[in-house]
Amino acid sequence: MATGRNHRPATTRSRGIPEATVARLPLYLRALTALSERSVPTVSSEELAAAAGVNSAKLRKDFSYLGSYGTRGVGYDVEYLVYQISRELGLTQDWPVVIVGIGNLGAALANYGGFASRGFRVAALIDADPSLTGRSVAGIDVKHTDQLEQIVDESGVSIGVIATPAGSAQQVCDRLVAAGITSILNFAPTVLSVPEGVDVRKVDLSIELQILAFHEQRKAGEEAPEEETAPPAVPPAAAVSKRPEPGSDGDRPAVMPA
Amino acid sequence: MATGRNHRPATTRSRGIPEATVARLPLYLRALTALSERSVPTVSSEELAAAAGVNSAKLRKDFSYLGSYGTRGVGYDVEYLVYQISRELGLTQDWPVVIVGIGNLGAALANYGGFASRGFRVAALIDADPSLTGRSVAGIDVKHTDQLEQIVDESGVSIGVIATPAGSAQQVCDRLVAAGITSILNFAPTVLSVPEGVDVRKVDLSIELQILAFHEQRKAGEEAPEEETAPPAVPPAAAVSKRPEPGSDGDRPAVMPA
DNA sequence: GAATGTGAAAAGATTCACAGCA
DNA sequence: TGCTGTGAATCTTTTCACATTC
Numbered sequence: 001m002a003t004g005r006n007h008r009p010a011t012t013r014s015r016g017i018p019e020a021t022v023a024r025l026p027l028y029l030r031a032l033t034a035l036s037e038r039s040v041p042t043v044s045s046e047e048l049a050a051a052a053g054v055n056s057a058k059l060r061k062d063f064s065y066l067g068s069y070g071t072r073g074v075g076y077d078v079e080y081l082v083y084q085i086s087r088e089l090g091l092t093q094d095w096p097v098v099i100v101g102i103g104n105l106g107a108a109l110a111n112y113g114g115f116a117s118r119g120f121r122v123a124a125l126i127d128a129d130p131s132l133t134g135r136s137v138a139g140i141d142v143k144h145t146d147q148l149e150q151i152v153d154e155s156g157v158s159i160g161v162i163a164t165p166a167g168s169a170q171q172v173c174d175r176l177v178a179a180g181i182t183s184i185l186n187f188a189p190t191v192l193s194v195p196e197g198v199d200v201r202k203v204d205l206s207i208e209l210q211i212l213a214f215h216e217q218r219k220a221g222e223e224a225p226e227e228e229t230a231p232p233a234v235p236p237a238a239a240v241s242k243r244p245e246p247g248s249d250g251d252r253p254a255v256m257p258a
Numbered sequence: 259m260a261t262g263r264n265h266r267p268a269t270t271r272s273r274g275i276p277e278a279t280v281a282r283l284p285l286y287l288r289a290l291t292a293l294s295e296r297s298v299p300t301v302s303s304e305e306l307a308a309a310a311g312v313n314s315a316k317l318r319k320d321f322s323y324l325g326s327y328g329t330r331g332v333g334y335d336v337e338y339l340v341y342q343i344s345r346e347l348g349l350t351q352d353w354p355v356v357i358v359g360i361g362n363l364g365a366a367l368a369n370y371g372g373f374a375s376r377g378f379r380v381a382a383l384i385d386a387d388p389s390l391t392g393r394s395v396a397g398i399d400v401k402h403t404d405q406l407e408q409i410v411d412e413s414g415v416s417i418g419v420i421a422t423p424a425g426s427a428q429q430v431c432d433r434l435v436a437a438g439i440t441s442i443l444n445f446a447p448t449v450l451s452v453p454e455g456v457d458v459r460k461v462d463l464s465i466e467l468q469i470l471a472f473h474e475q476r477k478a479g480e481e482a483p484e485e486e487t488a489p490p491a492v493p494p495a496a497a498v499s500k501r502p503e504p505g506s507d508g509d510r511p512a513v514m515p516a
Numbered sequence: 517g518a519a520t521g522t523g524a525a526a527a528g529a530t531t532c533a534c535a536g537c538a
Numbered sequence: 539t540g541c542t543g544t545g546a547a548t549c550t551t552t553t554c555a556c557a558t559t560c
Contacts, residue, residue, distance in 0.1 A: 020529060026468040030447060044541065053449035057531055064543055072537045072542045089468050090475030097467070104369050108362035114447060114464040119471070158474055159467065182477060183470040185463075189288060189372060191311040199473045201466050205443075206372040208459050209355070209417065210284040210347050212441040213377070215457045216416055217348030219440060278551060302519065314519095315553055322521055330520045330559040 017088075021062045025085050027052045028059065032082045044075035096123035096157040098181075100172050101164030102132055102142050105187055109163060110138040123155040128168065145172075152179035159183045166190040173200075275346075279320040283343050285310045286317065290340045302333035354381035354415040356439075358430050359422030360390055360400050363445055367421060368396040381413040386426065403430075410437035417441045424448040431458075 031051035035043055045063075049056040063069060063076075069084055070076045086092050097115070099106050102125050109115075110125055125142045127133070133144040143151055152160075160176040162169050162184060169188035176184065177198055186192055186202045194200055289309035293301055303321075307314040321327060321334075327342055328334045344350050355373070357364050360383050367373075368383055383400045385391065391402040401409055410418075418434040420427050420442060427446035434442065435456055444450055444460045452458055 026465040090471040104366035108366045207284040213348040331518045
C-alpha cells in the first residue's frame with residue numbers, strides 16, 4: 001500500500017546547513033523583523049534567542065552555519081542579519097503559490113496576510129467544485145481543477161498548497177507534480193507519495209492536538225499517581241475493542257474541505 | 259523582551275517514550291484506523307511503515323517503547339494496536355477544547371471534522387469582536403472574550419487553541435493559563451511565554467512555506483550551478499538593505515484574524 | 517520461514533565552556 | 539570587558555543487523 005516514495009533523506013543537510021537549523025531560521029527572521037520595525041540597530045544572541053524562544057548557544061551555533069555575521073563584544077546588526085537570513089531562505093525572490101481546495105481552510109489561507117510579505121504570492125486558487133469557479137476569494141478568482149496544469153504552467157509556480165479532503169489529496173498532488181511543481185505544503189491528513197526531488201511538508205492539526213493530549217494526560221496522571229496503570233492484558237487474539245465508534249471516519253480532511 | 263519562560267525541556271522523554279516517538283504515534287494511528295476501516299486484521303511493520311511514511315525499523319523501535327504488541331512471524335493486530343496507541347495518546351478520553359479567535363482560521367478549525375473523532379470536542383468559541391458574539395459558527399455559539407475565564411472554568415477544558423492575531427495572542431494565552439488551561443495550540447505567529455508546566459505547540463504556515471522555499475531555492479541552484487554565490491561582502495556597518503518593503507508588517511496573524 | 521524486538525553503532529542535534537576578537 | 543564563534547562533550551534519534559519467537 002502507498003507507493004512509499006517519499007521519506008525525506010533526513011540527512012539532507014542541504015549545503016551544510018542542518019535541517020534543524022533551517023527550521024529555526026524563519027523563527028529568527030520573525031524576531032529580527034520585529035526588532036527592525038522598532039528600529040533596534042543591534043541585538044545580542046542572548047536577547048534574540050529570548051525573542052525567538054530558543055537558547056543562545058543554539059542560536060549562535062545556527063548562525064555559525066551561515067557565516068560570521070556578528071561582532072564580538074557587540075552582537076548582531078539587525079538589518080544585516082535580516083537580509084542574510086532572508087537570502088539564505090530564498091526570500092529575496094518572489095514565490096508564486098497555488099492553493100488547491102478552497103474550503104474553509106483554503107479560504108483562510110488565501111486571506112492569510114503573512115503570505116504577501118515574505119515573498120509569497122498567491123498566484124491562483126483552484127477547486128473542484130464548479131459552483132465555486134468564478135467566485136472571488138480574497139480578491140482572487142477561483143479556477144476549476146480542469147485548468148490546474150495550464151495554471152501551474154502559465155504562472156510558473158513551484159510551490160503548491162493542498163487543502164483538499166484527504167481523499168483527493170494524492171490525486172491533486174500527482175497532478176501538481178506532473179505539472180512541474182516541486183514543493184508541496186500538505187494540509188490533508190494523508191501521506192503523500194511523491195517522486196524523488198519533490199519536497200513535501202505537512203501540517204496536521206489533529207496530530208498536534210494528539211501530541212498535546214499525550215502530555216496533558218501525563219500531567220493529570222502525575223497529580224493523582226497511578227490510576228489506570230493496569231497493564232494491557234489482552235493478547236492479540238480476540239483483540240480488545242474498547243472505544244468503539246468505528247463508524248467515525250479516520251481519513252478526514254485537515255479542515256472542512258472544499 | 260519576552261518573558262522567555264517556555265522552552266520545552268526537550269529531554270522530556272515523558273515517561274520513557276521519546277518525544278520523537280510521541281510525535282509519530284498519531285501518524286501510525288491514522289494509518290491503522292484506515293486499515294481498521296478496511297477490516298484488515300493484521301499488518302506487518304513493513305506495510306504499516308509504508309502507509310505511515312516512515313521506515314520499518316523506526317516504527318518497530320517506536321512500538322517497542324509502548325510494549326510488545328506484535329507477534330513474531332505475523333505482525334501486529336490492527337484493532338489491538340489502534341486501542342493501545344489511542345490509550346497511550348490519551349484519546350480514550352474526551353478532550354474539550356476552546357478556540358479563541360474566530361476569524362477565517364478559527365472558523366475553519368471549528369468546522370474541522372477531524373476534531374470530533376479522536377476524542378476532541380469543541381466546547382466553546384471565543385472572540386473579542388462583539389459583532390460576532392451570539393453568532394453561530396459550526397453550530398456553536400460564539401462567546402465574547404469577557405466570558406473566557408468563566409467558560410474555561412465551567413466547561414473544564416484543558417486545551418486551548420489560539421487563532422487570534424499575533425498582537426493579542428500573549429494576552430489571550432495569559433488569560434487561558436490563568437483560567438487553568440495547561441496545553442495550548444498556537445496559530446498566531448508569535449512566541450508565547452508560559453509558566454512551567456504549560457505545554458505550547460505552534461503551527462505556523464509562514465514558517466513551513468519558508469522552509470519549502472529554502473529547499474526550492476537549493477534545487478534551482480543545482481540545475482544552474484553557481485550564480486549568486488557572491489559571498490556577503492558588506493560588513494555590519496552600513497548594513498545592507500536589499501529587499502525593501504519594510505512597511506509590510508512582520509507580526510501578522512497566522513491567518514486573517516477575528 | 518517470517519517478522520518482531522532490541523542491543524549496538526552511527527548520525528544528528530544540543531549544550532557546554534572558553535578562546536579569541538572588537 | 540562583553541559577546542561571538544566553535545571545538546568538545548553530551549544527549550537524542552535513527553539505522554543496522556540479528557537473535558528470538560511464533
